[in-house]
Amino acid sequence: MLTGKRILVTGxxxxxxxxxxxxxxxxxxxxxxxxxxxxxxxxxxVEKFAVDFNSSIVLQCDVAKDDSxxxxxxYLAKVWQKFDGFIxxxxxxxxxxxxxxxxxxxxxxxxxxxxxxxxxxFVALTKASRHMLNPNSALVTLTYLxxxxxxxxxxxxGLAKASLEANTRYMANAIGPQGVxxxxxxxxxxxxxxxxxxxxxxxxxxxxxxxxPIRRLVTIDDIGNTAAFLCSDLSAGITGEVIHVxxxxxxxxxxxx
Ligand code: 0WD
Numbered sequence: 001m002l003t004g005k006r007i008l009v010t011g012x013x014x015x016x017x018x019x020x021x022x023x024x025x026x027x028x029x030x031x032x033x034x035x036x037x038x039x040x041x042x043x044x045x046v047e048k049f050a051v052d053f054n055s056s057i058v059l060q061c062d063v064a065k066d067d068s069x070x071x072x073x074x075y076l077a078k079v080w081q082k083f084d085g086f087i088x089x090x091x092x093x094x095x096x097x098x099x100x101x102x103x104x105x106x107x108x109x110x111x112x113x114x115x116x117x118x119x120x121x122f123v124a125l126t127k128a129s130r131h132m133l134n135p136n137s138a139l140v141t142l143t144y145l146x147x148x149x150x151x152x153x154x155x156x157x158g159l160a161k162a163s164l165e166a167n168t169r170y171m172a173n174a175i176g177p178q179g180v181x182x183x184x185x186x187x188x189x190x191x192x193x194x195x196x197x198x199x200x201x202x203x204x205x206x207x208x209x210x211x212x213p214i215r216r217l218v219t220i221d222d223i224g225n226t227a228a229f230l231c232s233d234l235s236a237g238i239t240g241e242v243i244h245v246x247x248x249x250x251x252x253x254x255x256x257x
Contacts, residue, residue, distance in 0.1 A: 001232045003030035006080050010036045010061065010125070011089030011142075012046055016192045018142055019089035020049065021220025025228040026087075027053045034080065036061040036072060038090075063090055063121035069128045082134045085180070085231055088125060088141040091118040091194060093157045099199040102155045114156045119163035123171055126182075135179030138231045141168060142223070143184045143242060145250055153199040165242050172240030181239035183230045188218040188246030211255035213248035 007026055011019040012035060026033060034057035037046040043060070050058045057079055061072035076083070093114035097105055122141050145151065146158035147165050165184055172182040189195065189205050198204075209217050226245045229235050244250050 001029040001234060002026060002228060004032075005030075005085070005231065006032045006034070006083040007231055008034045008036065008076065008083060008086040009089070010063075010087060012037070012049055013042060013193050014045070015049070016190075016220070017089065018187060018190060018192060018220050018223050019087060021222075021224035022087050022089065022140075022227040023049070023053055023224070024221065025224030026231065029228045029232065031084075031228075031231065033057075034059065034076060034083075038062055063124060064117060066124065066128075069124055073128050073132065076129075077132060080132070082132055083129075084134050084136065085138040085140070086125060086129070087227060087231075088122045088139065090121055091142070091157065091160070093118070093155075093160065093197075095197040097156045098153055098197050100153070100155075102150070106156050110156050111159070114160040115163055118157065118160040119167050122164060122167050126171055126175065130175060130178065130180070133175075133178065133180050136233060136236070137180045138235070139171070139175075139180065139182045140227050140230050141182075141184045143168075143186045144189075145186060145244075145246065147186070147242075148250070151204075157198075168242065169240045176239055181230075181235070183235075183238060183240070184242045185223055185226055185230070186242050186244045186246060186250070187223050188212070188249055190218065190220060190223070192220075208246075208249055211249070211252065212246070213252050213255075216247060218245055218247050 033055045047058050059072045062068040097110040143161045146154035147161035168184045
């Protein structure tokens with residue numbers, strides 16, 4: 001399904017990361033992979049993962065900095081002049097933004113950082129690499145239901161995800177004529193490093209599990225399989241979409257009765 005496709009994966013922080021589940025699926029379906037890591041703390045870990053997926057392309061990239069994005073793609077261009085898309089699995093808000101009453105908690109700085117790292121970075125990566133993207137490339141990002149509904153403690157990250165979803169549509173419209181598709185996966189809650197900074201995350205997962213139509217939480221492999229489909233030509237007619245991979249949680253209400 002992905003043989004001959006070269007895909008760059010961002011946002012692996014551990015083997016629990018959604019990006020790790022996506023990597024497993026992309027590799028299983030035949031993609032050739034390259035990876036980025038945010039900082040030196042994550043370097044050796046991502047290098048080890050890369051070996052498992054038969055890749056030697058592991059590049060530093062902090063999406064908060066345009067120089068870092070440019071340097072990463074300059075380096076990538078030396079090994080891959082052209083490639084077929086990337087996975088954007090990056091988000092950040094200061095932890096003091098993700099706990100308590102939304103109005104009291106939000107700050108101008110928290111708003112700016114969360115939107116910069118969690119939404120702007122998606123188009124920033126695209127701006128810096130569009131000349132390297134083959135026709136039939138696919139860009140995939142990760143969002144959450146907090147973009148559409150008010151969810152306790154998710155707070156400003158919900159606004160940033162709403163921005164990311166609009167970004168997905170604007171990017172899809174702008175780059176579609178070049179043959180590139182852009183989609184988002186709205187994942188159900190999964191215990192990862194990023195999720196651990198959200199207060200009462202476990203409680204939220206227990207609730208989800210009990211009311212979700214499929215009566216289980218989704219896994220990084222569920223997300224990975226959908227990402228592989230979105231990167232493949234099987235999804236050639238889909239762009240600008242937000243696809244929920246949440247076991248149907250978003251379509252149901254009243255399941256506690
Ligand atoms: O329940 C969940 N875990 C959900 C996550 C539900 C729905 C969506 N998502 C989204 C997240 O919001 C994010 O966009 O999925 C994406 C991946 O998140 P994840 O797999 O849950 O989290 P994690 O394994 O922590 O990876 C996110 C990584 C960072 O990890 P840490 O924990 O070190 O912050 O994003 C990276 C970093 O590696 N990251 C950056 N990368 C480059 N430059 C930056 C940055 N400035 N900031 C964060």
